[in-house]
Amino acid sequence: ATAQVVHFDIPENRADVPWSRALSSLLPDDVAVLSHDIVDDDFHSRFHAVSKTYEYVLWHEPRFVLPQRRAFVWNCGPVDVDAMREAAAVLAGTHDFSAFQNVGTPVKDTVRTLDPVEVLPGLSPQETVWRFTADGFLKQMVRNLVGCLVEAGRGKLSADSVRSILNERDRKAAPATAPAQGLTLVRVLYPGFDSAEAARGGYDHCLGTCGAH
Structure with missing residues (x-):
């Protein structure tokens, strides 16, 4: 995958952690978190895909x-x-x-x-x-x-x-x-969000690709 999207829950006091860098440092070389953002509690990376x-x-x-x-x-x-x-x-x-x-x-x-x-x-x-x-x-x-x-x-x-x-x-x-x-x-499309666009935007883009939500 070049534009996979995942989500997971975090404690509120960890919302400001630079998750893209933090997770990428723990992953194998062939997996990278390109971007991340906080989303609504009911967001589901699989079921909300268009x-x-x-x-x-x-x-x-x-x-x-x-x-x-x-x-x-x-x-x-x-x-x-x-x-x-x-x-x-x-x-x-x-x-x-x-x-x-x-x-x-x-x-x-x-x-x-x-x-x-x-x-x-x-x-x-x-x-x-x-x-x-x-x-x-x-x-x-x-x-x-x-x-x-x-x-x-x-x-x-x-x-x-x-x-x-x-x-x-x-x-x-x-x-x-x-x-x-x-x-x-290569792409997962959500209302108002395109994972392929996020992948091209890299670390600076909001919402996540292969990343944390």
């Missing part, structure tokens, strides 16, 4: 992966991006995404609203970035969607097949889950 955005990076050169990118991409090889776009268009909208939920986290319902999937250039010519924004996600939903889209890009699924999988609402009907290393949480 939407979340994930990005998944695919690597398309089968002969090599740059060492700097190896931990952050799935080397899926060559794919038909247009076929993937066509399949992705089927997924946009409000649907029951049961077919793309892995077991492990109980939820009240499996209906989610997914924005049109965006395809962006990556950090190198060998990459594409697939951006997913929704009002919420099921367990490993993005990785399951990517696994399905890549199969479409390999010519193994048509857009109609993806629609059938979606309508069937059976996880067993969908392709395997994509690897974890290509996935990043």
Whole structure:
């Protein structure tokens, strides 16, 4: 995650502690608290989110992966991006995404609203970035969607097949889950607050990213 948000309770007499620096000093090198602020007692970093955005990076050169990118991409090889776009268009909208939920986290319902999937250039010519924004996600939903889209890009699924999988609402009907290393949480949106903006603002921004509330 580059823009995760968390919350926790603190004693009133600790409100003035520089929490960003204090917590970052205790965390491993690959985790940092970028900003923080005091929020209402009823604020919940999970349940008050309006939407979340994930990005998944695919690597398309089968002969090599740059060492700097190896931990952050799935080397899926060559794919038909247009076929993937066509399949992705089927997924946009409000649907029951049961077919793309892995077991492990109980939820009240499996209906989610997914924005049109965006395809962006990556950090190198060998990459594409697939951006997913929704009002919420099921367990490993993005990785399951990517696994399905890549199969479409390999010519193994048509857009109609993806629609059938979606309508069937059976996880067993969908392709395997994509690897974890290509996935990043890049934004959590709340009323009046965007965690991605806070992440870009760093320590000087109010409200927290990967931080204390």
